[in-house]
Amino acid sequence: MSKRQKTTSYLRLLDPDALSRIHRLELVARGMVEGFITGRHRSPYKGFSVEFAEHRQYVPGDDVADLDWRVYGKSDRYYVKQYVEETNLRATLLVDASGSMDYTGQKASIGADGRLGKFAYARMLAASMAHLLIHQQDAVGLVTHDSTVRRYIPARSRPGHLRVLLNELAETAPGRETALADVYHDVAERIHRRGLVVIISDLLDDAEALLNAFQHFRFRKHEVVILHVLAEEELTFPFDQMSDFRDLESVAAGVQLDPQTIRAEYLDRLRAHIETIRTGCGRMGIDYAQLPTSTPFDEALADYLARRRGRK
Numbered sequence: 001m002s003k004r005q006k007t008t009s010y011l012r013l014l015d016p017d018a019l020s021r022i023h024r025l026e027l028v029a030r031g032m033v034e035g036f037i038t039g040r041h042r043s044p045y046k047g048f049s050v051e052f053a054e055h056r057q058y059v060p061g062d063d064v065a066d067l068d069w070r071v072y073g074k075s076d077r078y079y080v081k082q083y084v085e086e087t088n089l090r091a092t093l094l095v096d097a098s099g100s101m102d103y104t105g106q107k108a109s110i111g112a113d114g115r116l117g118k119f120a121y122a123r124m125l126a127a128s129m130a131h132l133l134i135h136q137q138d139a140v141g142l143v144t145h146d147s148t149v150r151r152y153i154p155a156r157s158r159p160g161h162l163r164v165l166l167n168e169l170a171e172t173a174p175g176r177e178t179a180l181a182d183v184y185h186d187v188a189e190r191i192h193r194r195g196l197v198v199i200i201s202d203l204l205d206d207a208e209a210l211l212n213a214f215q216h217f218r219f220r221k222h223e224v225v226i227l228h229v230l231a232e233e234e235l236t237f238p239f240d241q242m243s244d245f246r247d248l249e250s251v252a253a254g255v256q257l258d259p260q261t262i263r264a265e266y267l268d269r270l271r272a273h274i275e276t277i278r279t280g281c282g283r284m285g286i287d288y289a290q291l292p293t294s295t296p297f298d299e300a301l302a303d304y305l306a307r308r309r310g311r312k
Helices: 003-014 016-033 069-075 118-135 160-171 180-190 207-219 232-236 261-283 297-311
Strands: 041-047 052-055 078-088 088-097 139-145 149-156 196-201 221-228 243-245 255-257 287-293
Touching: 069 078, 088 118, 088 149, 088 180, 118 139, 118 160, 118 196, 118 221, 118 297, 139 160, 139 180, 149 160, 149 180, 180 196, 180 207, 207 221, 207 261, 221 232, 221 261, 232 261, 255 261, 261 287, 287 297
Parallel strands: 088 139, 088 196, 196 221, 221 287
Antiparallel strands: 041 078, 052 078, 139 149, 243 255
16 A cells, blocks of 8 residues: 555545544454454464474474483384464455445344445444454454455454545445456455455355355465345345335436236245355355344354354
C-alpha cells in the first residue's frame, strides 16, 4: 500500500460516521466471539520446535544437534528428531459484495440498523470471525468482491489490523454483477502461504464452476470453509400474489410474475444447486454451512463454531 493510500485509509477512520459504523461493528463482533477464544493452532509443517512428532533417517546437511543418540545406541543408525511446529493460523475472509447480496426480505433477523440483508449479515459474520482470529493471535486477511476483486488486504495479526478490516467492511456496499468462480481462482493464485479460506456468499453462480474454484484452493493446500448466506424467502419462496421480480445485478426492469406458477420449479432448481455444492464440498473435505438470514447471525455462527470445535 502506498503512503497516499495509507493516509486516505486513516482519514476515512477519522470520519465520525465511519467511526460510528466501525464501533458498532466492533462491539457486535466482540460480543459474538466471547467464549470462542481457543488459542494457537498446530501447523501442518514439521519443524524443529518443542513437540515431538516422529523420527526420520539422518541425511547429510541435517543439524547433528537433532540426532537422537538413544536410537543410535539401540540401532547403530543415525536418526533425526522431527517436531510439530506451533504457529499461528493465516486466514483469508472472502466476502461477496455483488448485487444479489443486497436482498433483505421480510423474514431477515434484526440488527442494530434494522433488518439484516444478506450483505449486512455477511459483514457481521466476517467482522466476528476477524475479531475472533486476531484475538487468538492469528493473522487475518480480507477480500471484498463482486465480479472482480474490489479490495485485497493481506493477512496480518497485529491488533491495529482489526480496525483496518472493520473499516473496509463498514465502507463496502453491494455492487452489481457476480462472477464468483473467476474471483476465487484469482484469489487462490494470490494467497501464497497455505492457511484457512472462509468464503461468505450466497453462491449464486454455476455450481460446477464454483466447485472447480473451491478445488483450486484445496490444490494449494488451503483449508476451506463455506458460509452459505441465503434469505429465508430465497429458501422457501413464500410469495403467493402477482409480484414484480427484479434482478439485483442488472439495471433491467422487473418482470411481473405469478409466483405460484414457478414455485415448484424454482425450489427444485435451488435444492439441486445447494445439494450439488454441499455434496461436492463433502468430497473435497470442505466445511459447508448454510446460514439463513432469518437466524440471528450470532446464533448461527456460534452453532457452527461449536460444531466445528466438536469435530476437532
